[in-house]
Amino acid sequence: MGRPDAVVSETPATLPDLLTGLATTRAIRRLSLDPIPDDDLSTMLWHATRAPSGTNRQPVRYVVLRDDERGRAAKDVLGRGFRDGWKAKSASAGYEEGSALDPTSRKGRQRAAMEYFVEHFEQFPVVVLVCLVRYREANPYEGSSVYPACQNLLLAARALGYGGVMTGWHGPVEAELREVLGIPDGVAIHATIPLGRPLGHHGPVRRRPLDEVVFDGAWGEPAGWATDPPGTEFAGGPPPS
Amino acid sequence: MGRPDAVVSETPATLPDLLTGLATTRAIRRLSLDPIPDDDLSTMLWHATRAPSGTNRQPVRYVVLRDDERGRAAKDVLGRGFRDGWKAKSASAGYEEGSALDPTSRKGRQRAAMEYFVEHFEQFPVVVLVCLVRYREANPYEGSSVYPACQNLLLAARALGYGGVMTGWHGPVEAELREVLGIPDGVAIHATIPLGRPLGHHGPVRRRPLDEVVFDGAWGEPAGWATDPPGTEFAGGPPPS
Numbered sequence A, B: 001m002g003r004p005d006a007v008v009s010e011t012p013a014t015l016p017d018l019l020t021g022l023a024t025t026r027a028i029r030r031l032s033l034d035p036i037p038d039d040d041l042s043t044m045l046w047h048a049t050r051a052p053s054g055t056n057r058q059p060v061r062y063v064v065l066r067d068d069e070r071g072r073a074a075k076d077v078l079g080r081g082f083r084d085g086w087k088a089k090s091a092s093a094g095y096e097e098g099s100a101l102d103p104t105s106r107k108g109r110q111r112a113a114m115e116y117f118v119e120h121f122e123q124f125p126v127v128v129l130v131c132l133v134r135y136r137e138a139n140p141y142e143g144s145s146v147y148p149a150c151q152n153l154l155l156a157a158r159a160l161g162y163g164g165v166m167t168g169w170h171g172p173v174e175a176e177l178r179e180v181l182g183i184p185d186g187v188a189i190h191a192t193i194p195l196g197r198p199l200g201h202h203g204p205v206r207r208r209p210l211d212e213v214v215f216d217g218a219w220g221e222p223a224g225w226a227t228d229p230p231g232t233e234f235a236g237g238p239p240p241s
Helices: A018-024 A038-048 A069-092 A106-119 A147-159 A171-181 B018-024 B038-048 B069-092 B106-123 B147-159 B171-181
Strands: A060-065 A126-133 A187-196 A214-216 B060-065 B126-133 B187-196 B214-216
Touching: A018 A147, A018 B018, A018 B038, A018 B147, A038 A060, A038 A147, A038 B018, A060 A069, A069 A106, A069 A126, A069 A171, A126 A147, A147 A187, A147 B018, A147 B147, A171 A187, B018 B147, B038 B060, B038 B147, B060 B069, B069 B106, B069 B126, B069 B171, B126 B147, B147 B187, B171 B187
Parallel strands: A060 B214, A214 B060
Antiparallel strands: A060 A126, A126 A187, B060 B126, B126 B187
16 A cells, blocks of 8 residues: 555554544545454444444344355455446546546546555455345335435444445346345445454545435525535535636 | 422523533423514524435525514414314323323423413414425425434523424425415425424433344344433333343
């Protein structure tokens, strides 16, 4: 990795406050290969399960892949899926040309992080498959009982000095994955979340300015009171004037 | 509301730490009718927008309903939907018989909170409709770019001493609601989240024990290392032996 920031984060001496945690949890793809102690993993999962679900039905199940035989077999299947996914995406999204070839550019750094991510996938210490035991027909809103828990998992990881990223790249290899893990019919895999120590740093995320995404009283009506705090970095749209 | 805990929470002097925040953010339906200052609302929404989305596409839009004419019109539509929803649910889920009629029982308190919630819906200071600008066909996984932001919104509210609850009860009145608010085709309403000061307290949530929901290495394999910390309260399954 050789970059000056390629140091493994450690457990923070004090926990970040809640707002700082929300503001500085970003997708971490440059994960250390060091194992995660059981206690830390248990703490992360416990906090994931504090998330809400419809009628507190709690239909989420977590299949944790580590370094045992079946965990490794499943990670092998996923690693192939992730590399195929990245190969397709890097071609279609311009990661094989222009500024992506400059390792000092933003796109070049994103490309390097993705390549590290897919090349090392099988070696990451923990991969969590977040599953939904369906209790009604599949529908676009069923994630309301699943993805809050995914976000809590990533936030709890951040609290303990770990990182990860929510992905859906199990899709292309899902049939094989379900067979390896014995996932029953009626259970959907909603996210694949690798976890580990970050190589590098947590930090602020870049988003659209609030005035592009917050409306007041009706669709499209500006919300003048919604303002980004000083120092906010933007991506996906122009900064507010 | 004459109960001893019917006091309005105030902005906490210090922010909770990240893990405490995750562990003590619960659905708040007994909301004060006091207004929410613009700055606090802006802070909550800014932290919502720090959540991840696929390829950082940021397809979420927030329609904020407050006390202006259109906001009130939309809250009127929603209030009817919520009361109809609760009427159907209270009948089908046993809230009109047995222990639900005892105001000192758990189910009786839940019933009272729901009745307060639907009766006062129009008066709550803020209701946020969390919308998805669809960029592909509707599918069961699209919520991965929406519900993490909903959870961040609820967590940021908790940080500032507010509370709320994620609901899908706009469903039965959605056509009318879309017309009042001018929500375009191709935009889905994924959640309706009322916000305000809690009447009563934040606090720990009740969930299934970890050994029911965490599997190690394959579906159904026990994860002996996943343990609930002492004092955890359970709901939805028996406590671990």
